[in-house]
Amino acid sequence: MLTLEKRPQPSKFWTYMTPLVAVIVTMIAGxxxxxxxxxxxxxxxGTIFWEPLFGEFSFYYRPQLLVKGGPLILIAIGLxxxxxxxxxNIGAEGQYIIxxxxxxxxxxxxxxxxxxxxxxxxxxxxxLGGLLWAMIPALLKVRFGTNEILVSLMLVYxxxxxxASMSLGLLKNPEGFGFPGSRNFQQYASGHNAELITGSGMxxxxxxxxxxxxxAYILLNRHILGFHIRLTGQAPRAARFAGVNPKLLVVFCLGxxxxxxxxxxxxxxxxxxxxxxxxxxxxxxxxxxxxxxxxRLHPVGxxxxxxxxxxxxxxxxxxxxxxxxPAAAIQVFQGMLLFFLLAxxxxxxxxxxxxxxxxA
Amino acid sequence: xxxSSISPVLLLASLMVAATPILIAALGELVVExxxxxxxxxxxxxxTGAICGFAVAVETGSPLLGFIAAAIGxxxxxxxxxxxxxxxxxxxxxSGLALTLFGLGLSALLGQKYVGVKPPPIAKLHIPxxxxxxxxxxxxxxxxxxxxxxxxxxxAVWYMLKYTRAGLILRGVGExxxxxxxxxxxxxxxxxxxxxxxxxxxxxxxxxxxxxxxPQWTEGMTAGAGWIAxxxxxxxxxxxxxxxxxxxxxxxxxxxxxxxxxxxxxxPVEYLSMSPYVITIIVLVIMSADKSRAPxxxxxxxxxxx
Numbered sequence: 256m257l258t259l260e261k262r263p264q265p266s267k268f269w270t271y272m273t274p275l276v277a278v279i280v281t282m283i284a285g286x287x288x289x290x291x292x293x294x295x296x297x298x299x300x301g302t303i304f305w306e307p308l309f310g311e312f313s314f315y316y317r318p319q320l321l322v323k324g325g326p327l328i329l330i331a332i333g334l335x336x337x338x339x340x341x342x343x344n345i346g347a348e349g350q351y352i353i354x355x356x357x358x359x360x361x362x363x364x365x366x367x368x369x370x371x372x373x374x375x376x377x378x379x380x381x382x383l384g385g386l387l388w389a390m391i392p393a394l395l396k397v398r399f400g401t402n403e404i405l406v407s408l409m410l411v412y413x414x415x416x417x418x419a420s421m422s423l424g425l426l427k428n429p430e431g432f433g434f435p436g437s438r439n440f441q442q443y444a445s446g447h448n449a450e451l452i453t454g455s456g457m458x459x460x461x462x463x464x465x466x467x468x469x470x471a472y473i474l475l476n477r478h479i480l481g482f483h484i485r486l487t488g489q490a491p492r493a494a495r496f497a498g499v500n501p502k503l504l505v506v507f508c509l510g511x512x513x514x515x516x517x518x519x520x521x522x523x524x525x526x527x528x529x530x531x532x533x534x535x536x537x538x539x540x541x542x543x544x545x546x547x548x549x550x551r552l553h554p555v556g557x558x559x560x561x562x563x564x565x566x567x568x569x570x571x572x573x574x575x576x577x578x579x580x581p582a583a584a585i586q587v588f589q590g591m592l593l594f595f596l597l598a599x600x601x602x603x604x605x606x607x608x609x610x611x612x613x614x615a
Numbered sequence: 616x617x618x619s620s621i622s623p624v625l626l627l628a629s630l631m632v633a634a635t636p637i638l639i640a641a642l643g644e645l646v647v648e649x650x651x652x653x654x655x656x657x658x659x660x661x662x663t664g665a666i667c668g669f670a671v672a673v674e675t676g677s678p679l680l681g682f683i684a685a686a687i688g689x690x691x692x693x694x695x696x697x698x699x700x701x702x703x704x705x706x707x708x709x710s711g712l713a714l715t716l717f718g719l720g721l722s723a724l725l726g727q728k729y730v731g732v733k734p735p736p737i738a739k740l741h742i743p744x745x746x747x748x749x750x751x752x753x754x755x756x757x758x759x760x761x762x763x764x765x766x767x768x769x770x771a772v773w774y775m776l777k778y779t780r781a782g783l784i785l786r787g788v789g790e791x792x793x794x795x796x797x798x799x800x801x802x803x804x805x806x807x808x809x810x811x812x813x814x815x816x817x818x819x820x821x822x823x824x825x826x827x828x829x830p831q832w833t834e835g836m837t838a839g840a841g842w843i844a845x846x847x848x849x850x851x852x853x854x855x856x857x858x859x860x861x862x863x864x865x866x867x868x869x870x871x872x873x874x875x876x877x878x879x880x881x882x883p884v885e886y887l888s889m890s891p892y893v894i895t896i897i898v899l900v901i902m903s904a905d906k907s908r909a910p911x912x913x914x915x916x917x918x919x920x921x
Contacts, residue, residue: 391896400903405899416886419885590718
């Protein structure tokens with residue numbers, strides 16, 4: 256008979272091993288899935304994980320790693336703060352959209368003026384947009400005790416409708432021959448989030464992601480607020496006795512994750528994506544949830560997890576064009592990763608024991 | 616703008632149709648939450664049910680078999696949630712999110728060759744006398760069987776929770792799992808049954824969207840219905856009768872905004888489309904003042920130490 260025994264404290268070994276084991280198990284299960292779809296599993300897994308890094312066209316794909324990883328890391332860092340304290344912002348996708356809309360609106364308002372100040376203003380507007388959108392669930396939770404999970408998620412659908420409205424109405428390119436979508440920032444130097452080093456994929460969003468990682472690390476390890484966040488997550492009662500203000504935590508965690516998601520949206524719209532369009536958002540806000548967990552809610556872990564998840568996006572696209580692997584298969588693959596991670600995570604807190612259970 | 620083009624009879628009749636999927640899914644989640652488990656994966660189970668039901672109905676030509684397949688599909692997916700939360704003792708919020716993300720991907724994968732296909736139609740009931748009553752006939756008595764199944768389920772869940780021994784045990788497990796365990800009830804077993812029931816309900820609700828309400832298959836077609844069902848449970852303070860009320864309120868808003876879109880009201884389409892979500896938030900705010908009704912063990916992990 257297999258039983259679980261709670262460990263006196265979480266296992267250090269499994270804390271680090273869980274993500275690795277989960278990735279390997281996901282590769283095996285994913286391989287079986289790809290085989291079931293009639294593809295050679297070894298080629299498919301190889302295409303996803305090897306091709307973008309060391310394949311023939313890796314010079315093109317490697318920069319993409321930063322382009323796709325940047326927003327994922329930026330959003331996941333914010334989410335992880337709340338997740339640690341049991342504050343569940345799952346509407347990052349909405350905050351990402353609103354950040355992009357606000358930032359783009361500021362940039363487009365200045366068009367065609369050229370000045371160095373425009374881009375910083377757009378960045379501030381993007382962060383503020385995401386922050387304000389996240390303040391809706393935060394303030395409702397603080398004031399009325401409304402469930403932040405449901406409110407933040409509902410706001411994703413509201414934001415998607417706003418995005419459609421903006422790209423068809425207010426922000427539509429007046430010289431766009433009636434097509435939906437805003438002016439393209441790639442043709443507007445002052446508002447363009449260009450690559451900092453040509454061919455590296457490094458843009459301001461990636462820089463912001465790295466800064467966020469460092470700040471989150473310092474916050475969680477060296478600052479009283481970070482200590483309160485961790486304490487609330489691990490022992491809510493103890494936190495209350497220690498004088499933690501739960502309302503402040505809700506506002507801070509949701510606000511920080513909203514602002515970071517908004518920033519990610521702004522950097523995306525002014526850089527890689529270029530314009531506000533109906534299908535501008537691509538699910539980064541939801542994938543970032545997987546990234547946060549895969550990184551064990553730890554800043555450095557999230558950095559690595561974000562790059563890995565970016566790899567599956569890029570590899571998935573290659574597999575799509577080379578092997579005809581459906582896009583949805585990659586989505587399933589990413590979902591499986593979270594599944595296995597949560598399942599294997601049990602070993603961190605419990606040990607499996609073989610016992611002879613006698614009937615009393 | 617021509618508001619006279621909106622017929623009250625059709626509006627009320629389609630209100631019942633619009634409410635049914637979230638009603639059934641929310642009833643399933645109500646039972647799950649009453650057993651002390653928070654399954655945030657309804658959206659994933661609904662969309663999986665939607666494609667399972669759709670595929671089987673198209674292949675066999677029988678909508679009934681489709682609904683059965685949807686229930687099985689939803690229940691199977693919920694078993695993954697069981698594995699994570701009841702055996703691997705994982706965080707229920709995270710596991711529910713995983714279920715949704717996974718379900719959305721899986722359904723897109725399964726549904727690839729069903730895009731643009733028409734499902735077999737399901738017959739509307741014609742009850743001899745009742746269906747012919749003016750006004751009430753078309754509004755209440757000429758729907759497909761699933762609408763009535765949903766209403767029957769409201770009564771069944773209400774009765775089960777309130778008046779049966781099984782319901783008492785289920786509520787006991789949800790209120791205080793340690794006490795229930797000490798009394799010798801199988802906490803995990805009760806919860807597994809509740810979660811599977813919730814999964815089957817969500818599956819049927821999803822299939823109702825793809826087979827009757829829309830009826831066709833598109834990726835991500837549930838568009839947040841699962842989350843609205845979750846909100847409904849909170850709105851209903853974990854009571855079956857109020858779930859019905861909430862579902863009809865929500866169905867009414869959905870249908871009304873669709874009708875207003877068709878009638879060409881000067882409000883842009885996008886703002887009308889977001890209204891169901893905004894109203895859900897507003898209702899949640901109003902209702903969340905009363906937290907006392909939530910099952911006390913909701914979302915807590917149960918691990919029996921021997």
